[in-house]
Amino acid sequence: MATYLRFTATINDDINKGFSYLKLPSLKKPRKLDGLCAFRFDTWLNGEFDREMTDTEILNEIKKIASHQHYLNCSVAALIDADYIEGNINGEGSIVKPNYLIKEYILNFETKVD
Numbered sequence: 001m002a003t004y005l006r007f008t009a010t011i012n013d014d015i016n017k018g019f020s021y022l023k024l025p026s027l028k029k030p031r032k033l034d035g036l037c038a039f040r041f042d043t044w045l046n047g048e049f050d051r052e053m054t055d056t057e058i059l060n061e062i063k064k065i066a067s068h069q070h071y072l073n074c075s076v077a078a079l080i081d082a083d084y085i086e087g088n089i090n091g092e093g094s095i096v097k098p099n100y101l102i103k104e105y106i107l108n109f110e111t112k113v114d
Contacts, residue, residue, distance in 0.1 A: 004038035
């Protein structure tokens with residue numbers, strides 16, 4: 001079990017379904033996956049800090065990830081506890097079996113991200 005980040009406004013429905021779809025321009029129709037698409041997310045700060053991230057630090061890190069991906073159109077992100085199944089064939093994140101929701105975060109991109 002590990003913590004994963006998923007960009008979605010329907011996390012409870014996603015967890016209940018237990019799967020998502022892969023949508024690529026090369027596919028004629030979306031492909032059903034064996035779990036949810038998500039990114040591994042570590043909330044532990046190693047080194048000199050040696051502590052869990054604060055909610056503000058977590059939110060800022062989520063915003064950084066979103067700004068480097070194409071998730072700027074998503075206004076909600078969720079941290080979930082999940083089990084790794086496999087790497088995502090599109091090279092973004094992993095396919096995971098969700099266990100439970102840890103917390104949802106509302107993304108306000110008008111707020112500056114360091």
